[in-house]
Amino acid sequence: MALVISLLLTDKLPNAETYVTTTLSGSLLWVTWPLVIVTVVVYIVLLIFHYILRGKFITLAENPQKLKNEKLWDFLFFTTQGIITVLIVPIAGVLLAYAFLMIPAATAAMFTKKWAKAVLIGWSIGFVACVLGLGSSYFFNFPYGPTLVLFLGLFFVCAMVLRCLLSRRNLNSKGYE
Amino acid sequence: MLQLLHILGWPFLMCLIIGTILAYFGIHVLKRDIVFINIAVAQVAAIGSIAAHLAFEVEEDALLSYLFSLGCVLLIAAFYAIARRKIIQISIEAVIGISYAITAAATMFLIGIAPGHAHAEEMLAGKLLWVTWQHIVLCLIVFTSVAFCLYIFRKPLSKISQNYEGAITQGLKVVWWDFVFYALLGVVITLAVRVTGVVTVFSFLIIPATISALFSAHWGLRMFIAWAAAAVASLVGLLFAYFFDFSIGPAVALFLGVVLVIAALFSKFRRINSLNMVK
Numbered sequence: 001m002a003l004v005i006s007l008l009l010t011d012k013l014p015n016a017e018t019y020v021t022t023t024l025s026g027s028l029l030w031v032t033w034p035l036v037i038v039t040v041v042v043y044i045v046l047l048i049f050h051y052i053l054r055g056k057f058i059t060l061a062e063n064p065q066k067l068k069n070e071k072l073w074d075f076l077f078f079t080t081q082g083i084i085t086v087l088i089v090p091i092a093g094v095l096l097a098y099a100f101l102m103i104p105a106a107t108a109a110m111f112t113k114k115w116a117k118a119v120l121i122g123w124s125i126g127f128v129a130c131v132l133g134l135g136s137s138y139f140f141n142f143p144y145g146p147t148l149v150l151f152l153g154l155f156f157v158c159a160m161v162l163r164c165l166l167s168r169r170n171l172n173s174k175g176y177e
Numbered sequence: 178m179l180q181l182l183h184i185l186g187w188p189f190l191m192c193l194i195i196g197t198i199l200a201y202f203g204i205h206v207l208k209r210d211i212v213f214i215n216i217a218v219a220q221v222a223a224i225g226s227i228a229a230h231l232a233f234e235v236e237e238d239a240l241l242s243y244l245f246s247l248g249c250v251l252l253i254a255a256f257y258a259i260a261r262r263k264i265i266q267i268s269i270e271a272v273i274g275i276s277y278a279i280t281a282a283a284t285m286f287l288i289g290i291a292p293g294h295a296h297a298e299e300m301l302a303g304k305l306l307w308v309t310w311q312h313i314v315l316c317l318i319v320f321t322s323v324a325f326c327l328y329i330f331r332k333p334l335s336k337i338s339q340n341y342e343g344a345i346t347q348g349l350k351v352v353w354w355d356f357v358f359y360a361l362l363g364v365v366i367t368l369a370v371r372v373t374g375v376v377t378v379f380s381f382l383i384i385p386a387t388i389s390a391l392f393s394a395h396w397g398l399r400m401f402i403a404w405a406a407a408a409v410a411s412l413v414g415l416l417f418a419y420f421f422d423f424s425i426g427p428a429v430a431l432f433l434g435v436v437l438v439i440a441a442l443f444s445k446f447r448r449i450n451s452l453n454m455v456k
Contacts, residue, residue: 142289
């Protein structure tokens, strides 16, 4: 519905097409140092907040019925998620923000159920994809946002293939097939 | 009045046709928990269209462009069917969501390399106002064929939608039937998105089916409720867009949302009333 209302509002705006495209693809190339510093400070604060309350947030994700004030923790989770999104979308665009949210986490989830390991795998994938994506976009003059997402996607597809192969090998070694 | 009919007649008819076929698919999609299937498949179809443009310089409405889109949709249908069976660690919804991000990025990448083909806003909002009787006839033929296939294959498709694990234990070839389902849905979405845009198709797929779920669990009744909701929202949305000068695709989507809110409130009051009566 939010997207529908955005589209209806753009009917009344001049240069609506540019507005929609910018919201989707962001303006990462034109990011300034002050904005980077603000983002780093806010994200570190949120990281500390989530680290201190990690027990509650993990329970919220895994067994929400065990929490006393489930709605309050839901509210806190979505508020922090909202702050992160508000800061990142104008810079990176909806697509890149979504890709960073989903792809490293889903890739990690295919190989481990432990949170610490999953975070490490996710960070590593995100970091390597950033370096490869931005590097190739700089050297080969590709659009940076889509190139970055494509590298994240490449990791995801490779992880899926690897997961299938590992599952098959495990099944074979146990004599199920 | 005549002018109103002349401008909104074809778009309204198109909304009814798309609403009918997508209402049925929507019930399946909700049961399977794959709500993002629409935007993912639409994006894949767009890649096919852009690839055809880059390779053969054909326009968006050319047959070759449709064939390329269809080819890409069949490939992604096979991918989803296999992924659902083989990757059990993450949900198929996550795979579909991520495939959307990747294909959207690929689309923007191709546009970045060869600009001037697609427009982000047009793909989202569609061009429902400019629908012609040729579009209506094409959609009618294709959607009727798809509906015929759905009728023939209704038993295995329903079984898989209701209970995937149960279907496996019953010996159904789930990968094959999933491929059939995604391919049929893909054909409908590919065609519908070109006319009404991603946002409207997404709304027609999810909202009427959700409204119907509030009132019934029976397939036939759910279809009727979903179709009625789609028809009312289309009519009011088109009139709203006409009188207040808005894009008609997003306006129809907005009123589908309004109908959902009203239906949810009505359902809630009905439940409270029946509880009071029992007391």
